[in-house]
Amino acid sequence: AQSVTQLDSHVSVSEGTPVLLRCNYSSSYSPSLFWYVQHPNKGLQLLLKYTSAATLVKGINGFEAEFKKSETSFHLTKPSAHMSDAAEYFCVVSGSRTGFQKLVFGTGTRLLVSP
Amino acid sequence: EAGVAQSPRYKIIEKRQSVAFWCNPISGHATLYWYQQILGQGPKLLIQFQNNGVVDDSQLPKDRFSAERLKGVDSTLKIQPAKLEDSAVYLCASSLRTGSNTGELFFGEGSRLTVL
Numbered sequence: 001a002q003s004v005t006q007l008d009s010h011v012s013v014s015e016g017t018p019v020l021l022r023c024n025y026s027s028s029y030s031p032s033l034f035w036y037v038q039h040p041n042k043g044l045q046l047l048l049k050y051t052s053a054a055t056l057v058k059g060i061n062g063f064e065a066e067f068k069k070s071e072t073s074f075h076l077t078k079p080s081a082h083m084s085d086a087a088e089y090f091c092v093v094s095g096s097r098t099g100f101q102k103l104v105f106g107t108g109t110r111l112l113v114s115p
Numbered sequence: 116e117a118g119v120a121q122s123p124r125y126k127i128i129e130k131r132q133s134v135a136f137w138c139n140p141i142s143g144h145a146t147l148y149w150y151q152q153i154l155g156q157g158p159k160l161l162i163q164f165q166n167n168g169v170v171d172d173s174q175l176p177k178d179r180f181s182a183e184r185l186k187g188v189d190s191t192l193k194i195q196p197a198k199l200e201d202s203a204v205y206l207c208a209s210s211l212r213t214g215s216n217t218g219e220l221f222f223g224e225g226s227r228l229t230v231l
Contacts, residue, residue: 041224042224043118043119043206043221043222043223043224043225044158044206044208044220044222045222046219046220049219090157090158102160102163102171103160103220104160105150105157105158105159106157107155107156107157108155108156108157
């Protein structure tokens, strides 16, 4: 069985300050991990993905995440927040013994960015 | 490249009525997914198709929900009869292929259902 836990339902930052969105995962298989972003009234968009290559993954819009197996974590970071980063962020785990990919989403973290 | 198309964007119905949502995936994408996203929660997979075959429907409430992808292209999700707890956004997504664990699903903007 697989699951992800997003440790914060809301994170508030000021524009220009660092962003940290926390995610812990559980997986019976070698997992693939992803972060998706959802802007209001928009479809979900892939930010970045880890698929057993480099543990530090760079994504779009300056975001990056580090896979830490020992801590079962995949936290999302950005050095400097922008107003346009305000959105809902979902941590996602995927893995399957059948070969058919099944994505399991976390409950989401809403990022609020103030001027 | 056209994205995943969904319709209708919004639907309001009374409980016990029926509703259908339509999805047209990105051209050439073999895998199609329907997710349910209840307010304040992450998306939950309802059903996954590989071409016109069902790969996973373990979380689909089959007593009231049904889905089909007859020609392996577009898909319809139906709810009959609807309950209050079915109020949610229904997301359709597609991917080029399954089994690769690439995780790159392309999502539509969703169909928001309100059941009164």
